[in-house]
Amino acid sequence: MELKNNKYQLTDGIDPLELCKEFGTPLYVYDAAIMERQYQRITAAYSYPKFKVHYACKALSNLSVLRFFKKLGSALDCVSIGEVKLGLRAGYAPEDILYTPNFAGLEEYGEAVAAGVKINIDAIPMLENWGLHFKNVPICIRINPHLMAGGNEKISVGHIDSKFGISIHQLPHVLRIVENQGLNVIGLHMHTGSDILDVDVFLRGAEILLEAARKFPNLQYIDLGSGYKVPYKPDDIETDVEEVGEKLSLFFAEFCKEYGRELTLMIEPGKFLVSEAGYLFAKCTLVKQTTSTAFVGLETGFNHLIRPMFYGSYHKIVNVTEPTFKPRIYNVVGNICETDTFAVDRRIAEVVEGDVIGFYNAGAYGYTMASNFNCRPRPAEVMIYKGKAHLIRKRETFEDVIRGQIEVEM
Numbered sequence: 001m002e003l004k005n006n007k008y009q010l011t012d013g014i015d016p017l018e019l020c021k022e023f024g025t026p027l028y029v030y031d032a033a034i035m036e037r038q039y040q041r042i043t044a045a046y047s048y049p050k051f052k053v054h055y056a057c058k059a060l061s062n063l064s065v066l067r068f069f070k071k072l073g074s075a076l077d078c079v080s081i082g083e084v085k086l087g088l089r090a091g092y093a094p095e096d097i098l099y100t101p102n103f104a105g106l107e108e109y110g111e112a113v114a115a116g117v118k119i120n121i122d123a124i125p126m127l128e129n130w131g132l133h134f135k136n137v138p139i140c141i142r143i144n145p146h147l148m149a150g151g152n153e154k155i156s157v158g159h160i161d162s163k164f165g166i167s168i169h170q171l172p173h174v175l176r177i178v179e180n181q182g183l184n185v186i187g188l189h190m191h192t193g194s195d196i197l198d199v200d201v202f203l204r205g206a207e208i209l210l211e212a213a214r215k216f217p218n219l220q221y222i223d224l225g226s227g228y229k230v231p232y233k234p235d236d237i238e239t240d241v242e243e244v245g246e247k248l249s250l251f252f253a254e255f256c257k258e259y260g261r262e263l264t265l266m267i268e269p270g271k272f273l274v275s276e277a278g279y280l281f282a283k284c285t286l287v288k289q290t291t292s293t294a295f296v297g298l299e300t301g302f303n304h305l306i307r308p309m310f311y312g313s314y315h316k317i318v319n320v321t322e323p324t325f326k327p328r329i330y331n332v333v334g335n336i337c338e339t340d341t342f343a344v345d346r347r348i349a350e351v352v353e354g355d356v357i358g359f360y361n362a363g364a365y366g367y368t369m370a371s372n373f374n375c376r377p378r379p380a381e382v383m384i385y386k387g388k389a390h391l392i393r394k395r396e397t398f399e400d401v402i403r404g405q406i407e408v409e410m
């Protein structure tokens with residue numbers, strides 16, 4: 001979203017204020033053109049020919065978004081059986097879906113096997129179960145290379161105390177189980193964290209995984225996960241995906257020569273593909289001036305966008321209604337009865353009641369992490385596709401919020 005002639009504009013000159021009028025607020029808006037730009041950018045970064053992007057749909061799991069990535073040629077990364085069902089509903093072929101749950105039980109794995117999707121196993125007890133229940137179903141194994149990577153502790157999943165994956169130090173144990181039970185391991189996987197900046201961290205991770213790969217003769221693919229950081233503010237640092245792609249492609253091609261076969265190289269970006277494509281728009285309900293601070297209060301809160309409170313993440317925030325007013329310093333807060341702070345000491349064009357406030361980088365982990373906390377309905381979602389705004393999810397009503405409750409007669 002850019003400021004042109006003192007007015008904010010989305011792709012194709014679409015006026016965000018018009019969308020807010022038409023669909024109401026708070027409102028999530030996703031720009032398909034930006035998703036496509038990101039998809040093309042990451043695909044172009046990898047020159048290795050047998051390369052496949054698996055969109056990590058937990059970042060933004062609206063069916064229309066899934067259908068859009070399918071149209072672009074993407075496969076899908078799913079972390080639950082629910083996401084697998086979503087992928088199948090959106091039209092993905094089972095073989096284009098990788099199921100990578102964490103602490104899923106045997107029953108859920110059984111459902112994924114029945115659905116025919118690719119299976120990723122990330123715990124030794126499940127590996128032991130596999131031979132008993134699904135011996136002939138090929139598997140991928142998630143390895144934890146113990147890299148300390150990722151933007152902060154909550155999103156760093158590769159370090160030594162992480163609950164994700166099977167430790168690289170347990171590889172001999174894994175190999176014994178695979179051999180004893182005659183398991184067919186066709187893939188190796190890792191995903192070390194969410195905001196990796198250092199190209200060497202990607203390379204080091206790949207190095208560890210490919211070293212392990214030499215011990216598995218039947219591999220068809222290797223999945224290097226995600227970790228691509230996007231910019232959140234002007235001149236913010238971001239992962240150099242072109243450099244990562246080029247170095248990993250070369251490294252992988254070399255490995256395949258030694259391995260004796262061209263394997264498929266997979267990655268599974270979520271945030272990179274959708275973060276910048278999404279905006280959250282919400283009106284200011286009140287401006288409250290205390291003795292020390294000016295609060296801009298919004299008709300939304302961490303029930304709709306929890307990243308700032310959960311991860312301490314930064315979102316650029318603008319006054320969409322009055323972009324040219326003189327900037328003032330504000331704390332931007334939500335309307336939830338919990339500390340609900342989106343931003344502290346932020347320069348924003350002077351806000352008055354009713355102004356529409358816009359959040360950038362709201363595409364990833366926005367709506368998918370939203371809840372009904374405080375009995376507030378979730379927003380509507382709109383996707384801009386081919387120059388037109390499409391409502392892709394209705395705003396919830398009070399009835400939606402209480403659906404499923406059963407009232408005991410008293």
Ligand SMILES: *Cc1c(COP(=O)(O)O)cnc(C)c1O
Pocket residue numbers: 056058059077079100191193194195225226227228268269270271272364
């Ligand atoms: C969350 C997740 C991803 C995507 O991470 P991003 O930081 O959004 O790119 C990829 N793979 C797995 C297994 C995940 O759990």
